[in-house]
Amino acid sequence: MSDQIKNAIQEYATRLGDDSVVLGHRISEWVSYGPFLEEDIAYGNVSLDYVGRARLFYSYAAELADDGRDEDDFAYMRNDREYRNLLLLEMPKGDFAYSQVRQLFADVYYTLVLPELLQSKDETLAGVAAKAIKETKYHLRRSRDWVLRLGDGTEESHKRTQKAVDQLWGYTHELFDMDETEQLLVNEGIAVDVSKLRDAWLKMVSDILTQATITVPEDSWAVRGGRTGYHTEHLGHMLTEMQIVHRSHPGCKW
Template identity: 55%
Template sequence: MSKQTIVEYATRLGDDALILGHRLSEWCSNGPFLEEDIATINTSLDYIGRARMFLSYAAELEGAGRTEDDLAYTRDCRDFKNLLINELPRGDFAFTTVRQFLVDAFNLFFFEALVGSTDTQLAAIAAKSVKESRYHLRRSRDWMLRLGDGTEESHRRTQTALDDLWGYTDELFHMDPLESELLDTGVAVDRAAVRLRWEPLVTELIDAATLQLPQPYTLPGGGRQGVHTEHLGHLLAELQFVQRAYPGLQW
């Protein structure tokens, strides 16, 4: 195991949080009602705070003089290693809700496992993230029930979102050689073990929300290798605009 592998691992987790946090921030002033608008933005802030911790640790460990801001604002699209499900456009409220539920359920079990990492800094970030993830999952689970078992229109939109997102979930559980190496040393999480906890919870909730579990299908992944959908480039154009237009600015 090299230090660079941990840098890459921390960067991946930071990218996941940063990109999904940005997607959630797009609901600011666009929520279905004021309380939910505020709740969504608070969740976004949790994700962005998590991204700061992971990216700060990656930059510190890298020792190349970069900061969390450099990693967030000056890397090109192919340098980002987030999972594809996180970069998809926010869609309607049902789409955001379904994505959050699927990711929140994954995050809770993932970070509960990462708390046991032999890397103490990753374990500390995970311990904070577990507390947030419990709240996030409780909220997205409640919305899944309200929308899925709500009106005919809310049910239709929620089922459509679930069908559209299901193929992206397989990437959540993929172990590439880097993560397999870190798993052997106790640093990383066994994603296959996370799946064993994730699937029953998700299946049970889908049934409770009167939704249909989609037929299994898998879309091409590639996020961990820097191969993304067209949507990430548009997202980064907005996210990075100020820093790229006025390089080196500090608050």
């Protein structure tokens, strides 16, 4: 393996880890705030699924970097400009409808991405995908059911769901962007060409939103920057909370 390919895989694994840990933390913010006990338990389980993925991706990135860092260093010792997660995933939890719509967008995305990653020539990335695919089937069933329930529910729940879709739609375009690093790995049969997945994502999401009596927005605006380290102010606040214990007690192990 050339140094160029090795460095690209390390960057790719880090990005996937960033996506997972950021969304996992956002989901965890609902624990003890869910509408009923079963949802509290569900939120905790889904959050742990994403944190588990992040650990696997970060551990692999640390192995490739081979510079003394471990998974905790990747999660806790980088600032917001060093994170490479998608912007959609760092948005604050908002109300219940907002979180469920964001989760639906992410779950449909991973439903399409993970089977492709399973075909990667990189055995470690393919192995993470194999584990995550099983989890994502449950995640999508849950988020789909909630969006249908909220969208086709009361006047208030419908209004909040439509508002969430409108507010988050512009962040979904970034899900399908490709840069030189990812294109290099696609050419090597390692990464997923997400640019080819937008039509399938749009159809799946549109079908669910239509069933939920929610209007699919027009593509009138788009925000990008997460993959290059340009984030919203929300990520900095989130990382401050997420990293405080580790940074306050450097070197400690639990």
